[in-house]
Amino acid sequence: MRRLFRINNPSAKISLLFFAIVLASCNALKRVDENELLLTKNTIYADGEKVNNEDIQSLIIQNPNSTLLGYPLRLNLYNLAKQNPDSSFQNWLYKKEKRKDRLVKLLSEKQVVRLGESFLVKGMSEWLKNIGEPPAVIDTSDTRRTLERLKAYYSSKGYFNNNTTYEIDTLKREKRAGVDYKITLGKPYMIDTISNKISSKTVDSIYHLNKAQSFIKEGEQFDLVNFENERKRLTSIFRNSGIRNFQESSINYAITRDSTKSGDDQSMGIDLNIDNLRTRNNNDITTSEYQIEKFKKINIYTDFILDGEGEEDGNKIIEYDGYTIHYKDKLRFKPKTLGDAIFFEKDSIYREVNRSRTYRQITNLNVFKYPSLAFETDSTQTGLTANIYLTERPKYSLGMDLDVSHSNIQQVGLAFSPSLQARNLFKGAENLSLTGRLNVGSSNDQSITATDNRFFNLLEFGADINLTIPRIWFPFVNTGKIIPSYSLPQTRLSLGTSFQKNIGLDKQTFNTVLGYNWTPNDQRRHSLELLNVQFVNNVNPDRFFNVYENTYELLDEIADSYDDPDAYPELADYFETSADSDDPNLIIPSGTSGFTQAIIDGTVSSTSDDYDDVRSIEERRDRLTENNLIFATNYTFNKNNKNGITDNSFHRFRWKIESAGNLLSALSYVIPFYEKDGDLLVFDVPYSQYIKTEFDYIKYWDLRQSKVLAFRSFFGIAVPYGNSDNIPFVRSYFAGGSNDNRAWSPYSLGPGKTNEVNDFNEANLKLAFNLEYRFPVVGDIKGALFADAGNIWNVFDSEDDPDKTFNGVDSLADIALGTGFGIRYDFTYFLIRVDLGFKTYNPAEEISKRWFRDYNFANSVLQIGINYPF
Structure with missing residues (x-):
């Protein structure tokens, strides 16, 4: 049977024709001369x-030239450029006898010259060359240099007798070839x-105590990497064992081979030589013997001036716990605070790790500029004086x-955020910050403009006050023994509030946090919020159906069956007819509340389906x-093995657990709380009680040439109990959006297999998986192909709809899949991202129509979005 492929969309026909013309006009061999070969493949054997x-x-x-999904885009862009635009312009200009004269009369001589330098004549070609890529014509000199590299590499792995050669493999396609690099390794040493x-x-003594962990072992194959790692290992050990000035260049290896042995014997001897030859700071060469240095004196200068003036003259001195603190006029820091930031101790040996920890801790205090550390030795070369110079930051800033901004709530928004920071508030490097927030926006919501016709009719304002203390503050407990100071311990106290007008239900929020965080190293971070209190007050709950318009439309559609005043006179006052429609609508809020109450109370008889739908809407409104x-109370653990900003092969892991309401529940046995409808109330509000946990894992693979494969998995669940039968909206999960499943808008996916039309769909269980392939396109423009899977469900709460709840393995069939592509522009410090997602598998559809329906x-x-989604 013969099938015809038709395209009915005219714009699609034009786009396809244009794309075909571009492809046809791009000849990859356009800039490859007759005696040249375009490199298409490299193979190493x-x-x-x-x-x-x-x-x-x-x-x-x-x-070979780079490709975009197999297509040499940059090569063809380069080929589109004119090689000599100046000559082409001159040829065009003089092709007709009087063309130049006419242009001069029309434009002037100067303008004709500028025309030749214009973007359309010359600039376009230069731009195409810059973003494009010249053809990779095989260059045998580069090929021979590659052989030298390969020979050196395999020699570093012990194949000292390797032989290298290459062959140019002429392919069947015209003027194209691949290069095969062939290495004969021989026996390794x-x-x-x-x-x-x-x-x-x-x-010598330190070496023999630590040689068991050496990277170089007898009986193993020679590998130069092991020698480099061993030199770094030994240097670190020596510098952390008191030898402050040990230099890696003092470590040398000599390779010996017995020439009397047979040629097949590839064994070798390794001689480790550690001498005393080194360079001092003044570039003098010395051969004095390495010695262990101990601190005899530690000076801390708290008022150091960057130009060095006043370093010692006129300083006052105070001795504290082995430290000599120098200051002028008045000491503005507690001696203990300074001592806790220094990891050198009097009469202890020098350790390089303590130097790094001192830099790290002083910087983390955020009251000093970057510190300066200097060391001096006495005449015996064993007594060490440490001078620590500190320059104080301004006390107030x-x-x-x-x-x-622009969002689905406001057409345009302006946000002002003034802040005041006070450093070293109580002389213990405590920092206080006060931040105010004022947001004004414009909305064309008719329910708002009816009462407020000003352009800026949205308002939100608030303030936060934060106090950070550079230690773990906990009454009557010496936390320093549990969490050492090199972990950068920090206590955070914060209070905040915000008020909204004409935004949603006009929430008022109050929050306070007592939390701790500490970072043992660059890869691990801990955060404990001992107390996290949040109070949310909805000022205008009557605006619910104005804000959640989809929910109102659903309720109004149900009410259409009951808007006959003759059949239902008791409901007549709940409807009104607008000027532009004869269809009666429910009045907000009196009509909506009256209608739902009449249906639920049975004042008006209704079908079971209408009753269930109205009850569900009312429960959601409540x-x-x-x-x-x-x-x-919550605890978060983060682990990250990323090594620098250029590392594209790493993983990140985050685990969080949160428990709410347990302290208040315990207090309820001592203090009688007011009870209403089975819930215990504090300040006339039922407190939430739940336990919540999250697991987030991210893995990156470096695919070379700036190509990266990124994967993310997320699992989160929040289980209500005790005083709650559901999770607060602010602690629930949603699916969709620029950082989640990009084929769905935020809050539009789920729960489960339902096709809810609610404005905000949320639940208390979430699974998400994301896979993204990132690759360069042209210059700072990057591309991506992605696949996002996941969904949300209700579990262990008041929801009983089987389509919304997670019911074991069978519910995994409700996982939605979205695929698509994206374009990103890299501004170095941040990245702007545009992604287009397509619904590949939609669990809300019928089973037979779930794949590729939309x-x-x-x-x-x-x-x-801004920056990468994960």
């Missing part, structure tokens, strides 16, 4: 076996014996942030308009 190791592949100097010669007795009191541009979702 070691002893006849293909090598796919990325580190070895990176040794190749000349690589093995380490037979290890001996050492160490000039310093002190170094002011700041102001201004932001312009839940989203009720005030919340959350009295919680997989088209008409039903795609455009997401805009």
Whole structure:
């Protein structure tokens, strides 16, 4: 049977035709001369076996042109440029006898010259060359240099007798070829014996105590990387064992081989030599023996001036716990605060790790500029004086942030955020910050403009006060023994409030936090919020149906069956007819509340379906308009093995657990709380009680040439109990959005297999998986292909709809899948992201229609975000 492929959309036909013309006009061999070959592939063979190791592949100097999904985009952009636009313009200008004269009369001589330099004539070609890529024509000089690199690499792995060669594999396609690099390895050299010669007795003693952990072992194959790692290991050990000025260049290795042995014997001897030859700070060469240095004196200068003036003259001195503190006029810091930030101790040996910890801790106090550390030795070269110079930051500083925004709530918004920071408030490096917030916005919501016709009719304001203490503050407990000061311990106390007008239900929020965080190293971080209290007061709950318009439309649709005043006279006052429609609508709020009450109370007889739908809407309204009191404790653990900003092969893990309401529940046995409808109330508000946990794992794979594969998995669940039968809205989960499943808008996916039309769909269980392939396109423009899977469900709460609840393994069939592509522009410090998501598998559809039902541009979702989604 013959099938015809038709495109009925005229714009799609034009786009396809244009794309075909562009492809046809791009000839990859356009700039490849007759006697040249375009490089299309590099292959490395070691002893006849293909090598796919990325580190070895990176040794190749000349690589094929980059491709975008297999298409050489940058090469073809380069080929579109004119090679000599100046000559082309001159040829065009003089092609007709009087063309130049006419242009001069029309534009002037000067303008004709500028025309030749214009973007359309010359600039376009230069731009295409800059963003494009010239053809990778095989250059045998680069090929030979690659062979040298490969030979050196395999020699570093012990294959000292390797031989390298290459072959140019001419492909069947015209003027294209690949290069095959072939290496014959031979037998690797093995380490037979290890001996050492160490000039310093002190170094010799330390070495023998730590040589069992050496990277270099007898009987193993020679590998230069192990020697480099061993030098770094030994240098670190010596510098952390009191030898402050030990230099890595003092460590040398000599390789020896017995020439009397047979040629097949590839054994070698390794001689470790550690001498005393080194360079001092003044570039003088010295051979004095390395010695262990101990601190005899530690000076702390709290008023150091960057130009060095006043370093010692006129300073007052105070001795504290082995430290000599120098200051002028008045000491503005508690001696203990300074001592806790210094990890050198009098009469202790020098350790490099303590130097790093001192830098880190002083910087973390945020009351000093970057510190300066200097060391002096006495005549015996063993007594050490540490001089720590500190420059205080200004005690007070002011700041102001201004932001312009746009959202689905406001057409335009202006945010002002003034701040005041006071440093070293109580002489213990305590920092206090006071931040105010004022947001004004414009909304065209008719329910708002009817009573407020000003342009800026949205208002939100608030303030936060935060106090940070550079230690773990807990009454009657010496936390220093549990969490050492090198972990950068910090206590946070905060109070905040905000008020809204014409935004949602006009929430008023009050919150307070007592929390601790500490960072043992760059890879691990702990955060404990001992007390996290949040109170949410909905000032205008009667605006619920104005805000949640989809819910109102659903209720009004049900009410259409009951708007006949003759059949239902008791409901007549709940409806009104607008000027532009004859269809009666429920009045907000009196009509909506009256109608739902009449249906639920049975005042008006209704069908079971209408009763269930109205009851569900009313339960949702009650839940989203009720005030919340959350009295919680939580702990978060973060682990990250990323090594620098350029590392694209790492993983991140985050675990959080939160418990709410337990303290108040315990107090209820001592203090009788007021009870209403089975709930215990504090300040006339039922407090929330639940336990919540989250697991978040992210993994990156570096695919070379700036290509990265990123994966994220997330699992979160919040279980209500005791005083609650559901989770507060602010602690629930939602699906969709620019950082989640990008084929759905925020809050529009789920719960489960339902196709809810609520404005904000949320639940208390969430699963999410994201996979993204990132690649360069042109210059700072990056591309991405992604697949997002996940959903939300209700579990262990008041929801009993089986389509919304998680019912075991079978509910995994409700996981939605969205796929798509994105374009990003990298501004170095941040990245703007535009993603287009397509609904690939939609669990809200019938089972037979779930795959690719809405997989088209008409039903795609455009997401805009800042930086990567994970």
